[in-house]
Amino acid sequence: MQLTLQSKKEEVPGVISFVFQPAQPISWQAGQFLEYTLEHPNPDERGVKRYFTIASAPYEQKVMLTTRFTKDTGSSFKKALFALEVGQTLEAEGPKGSFVINDPNQTYVFISGGIGITPFRSILLDLAHKNQPINITLLYANRDENIVFKDELESLLPNYPNFKIQYFIGESNQLDQEKLQKMLDTKIISLNYYFYVSGPEPMVQSLEKILSDLQVLDERLKRDFFPGYDWPMK
Template sequence: MNYQVNGQRSVEYTVRHRGTDARGSRRYFTIASVPTERNILLTTHMVASGSSFKRALRKLPIGGAVSAGQVAGDFVLPADRAQKLGFIAGGVGMTPFRSMVQWLLDTRQQRDIVLVYAAHCEADLAFRDVFMAAAAQMNMRVVYVLSGASPPDWRGETGRIRTSLLQQAVPDFVERLWYVSGPELMVARPRQVLRELGVARRQIRRDYFPGFGG
């Protein structure tokens, strides 16, 4: 599979199954891997009460067949390596950032990045090893935010992404090109917060997952 290495690309996958519900047998998945890796990596959230597609995906055996459509999407890094960047990930919205960050690590690039990663609980935080490596190797700053219960030894932020949090965690927020990714509602609120802080619309790029949950 060919796809651009400096950012997010999505692929439409088809899992054919019986008892298809109203949403059908096709879904778009963001590619979380990079071409330097051997396998294509996708991420999703599985729940027992999910759609017929998710149930079929859960039951798919190793070696099972799926159909993949065209690679598409333009949620990619800017060509200007000096541009300061801000990433806001809501839940599974960390997927494109995993791809971007892993590619930067593999190509040994240095970029000024702050990642604000919001999830319900600590167990929901994925790819922390990749983000820790980026913090060590390219000084990427990572701010974790839990909206649910946090453990007693939690050192990150709690609550929702809000103006006071971004002002404190990212003082130079106006200078950054922002990428916001996640379920639709988890993209709308951070975007509103950025606008309230005076970040121009042209400085905010979005990648949201409509109808997320199945």
């Protein structure tokens, strides 16, 4: 499908949202992703295709891609993406992926590292739009106080008493086994909850092992990782 760039927005320093208008209406489940193709000169070894979560909720009817970019280390794809001007197009296939909520009446722990917040934005706004319960504890790790979608997520708190957010900021406050064990001990979270982990691939792998060691059953764990990002965050 063809997507036309409608707008760009800097969410926090170094993180940009691109909002696209699809050529034809598309439907997706909150938490899914698209495969994007952006032809550009001299592509690097990763080529002209990338996977990005749809950060927008389905009711918003636009496709929002939110990603981190560093000029010194950005891939050729991201440099071409950031060079796109309003009105220009790229191609996408999908939607794809199973990182979705099937039963909003269950209780969930969302664990996000940095830009891994994108599927959770889509899911949370979708639940709110549908007036469905939000029985979710969001554990949100960031390198600094520049937290993507912070105000938007916190705006849900007054209307959803079972929605809670806990931040982990900086290298000295990483989300580790000790912190998760303490949350289990103090009943902030439970092994009976469903755990969704999204973020840099090393973080997802690390937390997968930690949750397994804490006796979280594999069928209660979903993963969505973002290649090319460091963990712990520097």
